[in-house]
Amino acid sequence: MSSPTEFFSYKKGILCADGIPLDKIAKTSGTPLYVYSEKSFLKTLKILKKELRSFEPLICFAVKANSNIHILKLLKQNGAGADIVSGGELFRAMKAAIPSEKIIFSGVGKTEEEIKSALKSGKSGVGSFNVESLEELELINRVAQENKKVARIALRFNPDINAKTHPYISTGLKKNKFGMERKQVLKIFSAAQKYKNLKLQGISVHIGSQLLSLGPIQDAFVEVKNLITEIEKMGRKIELVDLGGGVGITYSNEKPPRISQYAKLIQKHFGPLKKKNKNFKLAIEPGRVIAGNSGVLIARVLGQKKHGNKNFLILDAAMNDLIRPALYGSFHAIIPVSQAYLKGPKLKYSIVGPVCESSDCFASDRPMSASLKRGDLVAILSTGAYGFSMASNYNSRPRPPEILVRDGRFRVIRKRENFQDLVRHEAF
Ligand code: LLP
Numbered sequence: 001m002s003s004p005t006e007f008f009s010y011k012k013g014i015l016c017a018d019g020i021p022l023d024k025i026a027k028t029s030g031t032p033l034y035v036y037s038e039k040s041f042l043k044t045l046k047i048l049k050k051e052l053r054s055f056e057p058l059i060c061f062a063v064k065a066n067s068n069i070h071i072l073k074l075l076k077q078n079g080a081g082a083d084i085v086s087g088g089e090l091f092r093a094m095k096a097a098i099p100s101e102k103i104i105f106s107g108v109g110k111t112e113e114e115i116k117s118a119l120k121s122g123k124s125g126v127g128s129f130n131v132e133s134l135e136e137l138e139l140i141n142r143v144a145q146e147n148k149k150v151a152r153i154a155l156r157f158n159p160d161i162n163a164k165t166h167p168y169i170s171t172g173l174k175k176n177k178f179g180m181e182r183k184q185v186l187k188i189f190s191a192a193q194k195y196k197n198l199k200l201q202g203i204s205v206h207i208g209s210q211l212l213s214l215g216p217i218q219d220a221f222v223e224v225k226n227l228i229t230e231i232e233k234m235g236r237k238i239e240l241v242d243l244g245g246g247v248g249i250t251y252s253n254e255k256p257p258r259i260s261q262y263a264k265l266i267q268k269h270f271g272p273l274k275k276k277n278k279n280f281k282l283a284i285e286p287g288r289v290i291a292g293n294s295g296v297l298i299a300r301v302l303g304q305k306k307h308g309n310k311n312f313l314i315l316d317a318a319m320n321d322l323i324r325p326a327l328y329g330s331f332h333a334i335i336p337v338s339q340a341y342l343k344g345p346k347l348k349y350s351i352v353g354p355v356c357e358s359s360d361c362f363a364s365d366r367p368m369s370a371s372l373k374r375g376d377l378v379a380i381l382s383t384g385a386y387g388f389s390m391a392s393n394y395n396s397r398p399r400p401p402e403i404l405v406r407d408g409r410f411r412v413i414r415k416r417e418n419f420q421d422l423v424r425h426e427a428f
Helices: 022-029 038-051 069-077 087-095 112-120 134-146 182-190 214-233 259-270 275-279 288-294 324-328 419-423
Strands: 008-011 014-017 033-037 058-062 081-084 103-105 128-131 151-156 198-204 240-242 281-284 295-307 310-315 334-336 346-352 361-369 377-380 402-406 409-414
Touching (some): 014 022, 014 033, 038 259, 038 288, 038 402, 058 288, 069 081, 081 087, 087 112, 134 182, 182 198, 198 214, 214 259, 288 295
Parallel strands (some): 058 081, 058 281, 151 198, 310 346
Antiparallel strands (some): 033 295, 402 409
16 A cells, blocks of 8 residues: 555655656646656556456446546556546546446436436446436436336445544445445345346445445445345345445555455455355445555645744645645645755644635644745645545636656646636636
8 A cells, every 4th residue: 555655755855756856847837736656556456456366356446536537548558447426427437448348337316318328338338337226226227228228237235334434425324325225225136127127236335435444344345245145045146246445545644454454355255265256246446545645736835924823834726726624624744845844943834725715724733844935845645536636616726737757757637727718618
């Protein structure tokens, strides 16, 4: 598992992405900007593939974590599929030429239009719709019938398990909007033959994101296994088990489960111990664990100010570029691009952006060099997942570019937006 600085470390006194100095990239592309490491993106994917090789799983990257088409292509070239939650994400996955059968359509509210385009994507439509309710199941059946298609589906099971993560990203409790109860799942399996335009393949589960212990994941696996046993007792076959995403990463000093431990747990519960288990395809939907520590947000210091004994460090990046601290109070390490600033006297800062809200704050009471001044660069770490993909134009701020470092070179994989981009769709 990558640490925040595994691929972003100092070389000759300057913070680098895979050996490329970030000040050089900032000079060419301006700030704020996202910089990604290709090596890092591929590292975790390769480990997942290796550790789970006995399953030959379908690894569907959660597009919401990082939706850049170049990144999706890169992952696709290395065997990944896509977990999508909207027509827009489907469009991106298809643009990245991800085979439609390797696309899983999750999400709690699918529109008729989205279902139709997912059914018509590629040769035979998406590999699975993860269905969230009976009503949605009936809708998919009807849309499939109208379009003379058979929709492959799995039922998303809500096991009512506390994932012990931030409440906004917990999804496996009854009080969360996601999935269906056990009883409902069984009812649908027993009536499956009624739905002529559906192929009911199996079960999916996803209890939350940034999970830091295997306990809740294990509890969910046990529930899924029990459910599978009950379904099989009814004489129904399970062909797909989708275990979702959720494995957490290190932002500060968290100790998330190792991928090898996660894989062992999957092996223990779903492994090919008995031959019959080989009958189903295993899918996972990792997002953060692949992308999180593969990117940084580089910002320039605009200045400092003091209110009494409170110090503010003002950056040119803001909550519209990276909303996680404002939305979840999440921690991101912030380090100077010039290593020299690690030495010398420090001040405790509120590190803020220019947006007109007090929630536009990346960190509070964060010790940083007292000498940081206008023009200096800092890196906000662990922002490869849910960074750019959650960025907005709030305060009419153009979104930053995305840059990918590969083999000692860097390449713009999304241009900086300009003011014209901001008003393009407005009538005036
Ligand atoms: N599958 C489903 C059905 C999901 O809802 C999610 C994430 C994933 C997979 C990927 O989970 P991951 O492996 O990345 O944990 N914006 C939040 C995270 C929201 C996650 C939503 N669902 C954040 O910045 O922390």
